[in-house]
Amino acid sequence: MAKSSNKPVTHGSLNFVGRTVQSMLDQAGIVLNGSNSWDIQVKDESMLRKLLTGGSLALGESYVQGQWEVDKLDELIHRLLKSPITHKKHFISRQLSIIAASFFNLQKKSRAFHVGEAHYDLGNDIYESMLDSRMVYTCGYWRHAGTLDQAQEAKLELVCRKVGLQQGMRVLDIGCGWGSFAEYAAIEHGVSVVGVTVSKEQIELARARCKDLPVEFRLQDYRDIDGQFDAVVSLGMFEHVGHKNYRTFMDVLDRCLKPDALALLHTIGKNESIPGVDPWISKYIFPNGEIPSLKQISEALEPNLIIEDLHNFGPDYDRTLMAWHQNFCDGWDTLQDKYPDTFYRMWTYYLMVCAGAFRARDLQLWQFVISKGTSKYPYRRPDF
16 A cells, blocks of 8 residues: 555645545545534645545545545445446546456356455454454344344344255255354254355364264255255355356256245345445455346246245344444454454455445345245245
8 A cells, every 4th residue: 555645734725636525425424624523634734645546445445544534434435335426437546446357257156256256265253353252243133133243133034034944954054154044944943954154164164063963064055955854044145256257157947946845035135236245345354245136137037946935124224333333443452463463454444345335235235045946935025
């Protein structure tokens, strides 16, 4: 990262570049060096020029570099995403992301383990500090919950009910994380589980947590899964599949589902079918990630699979992310000797940007119940 010149800026001293940036921010009700909790406090005016061409990539990088501050980062992002600013696709970094995703298969099999190494293998201590006691790294279900632990247990139970788990079933968990679903389903519903992940750190901890349960964990790409199962779940893994591979993923579901079995796909979703992902998120958090649209998912399901139920509880992810951020901040004292201050700012930016995106309804959280059309799905979502 480039060194900051640390040249402070006052609102009244904005140069031409600053005034140009301010004219854009006016559309979102954001004032450079203003008094609102969502206003950007500029610490180094060099970041203003970068914003004009760099868009979200420059915004994130300059924040991590300490070139600007804000009291409520989540609310700043919420306001930006609700404004016309983000509807402009002229930023070079965003155009490059779209072009790369359009012409290349960034999630091909040879790159499958990249995100595991870059994100999930950062250190289990980060996730143990940030997540709930079960270490669930997907959106909680807050309908009747008052705490993060309650919301995550409710989500796991909701998933089990949606796919109709019964004692003795054999279940596939694609993208098993640290084994939270496998552990819960085995204990609470008496099933056996095969969990698949591309993260060495996840699988090591998952095996330790579930060592006395009928659970098997595999370090494996989803394309190599074989066998048939009484139910299939995938919680928060589909964001790593990429639009060029959506049909391949659905083919895996098709071959792994017994004729009367149900699958549950839990994924973040976007409102437009535009390739690529936010450039900052792709570069620093989830390399080669891509958020699907409803159109992309439904087309990939054709012609062999049927959507039995679609449930959107995207606003619950805002609350989940805010809880993760609070846990991360509370636990930073135990992490700061191992991770630099820039990591704290990067991780804060990641969590708060995502919270703001869900608050703005720029992102959704979808749960699909999927079948081959021969299951006995009750045609009514479990009331839970």
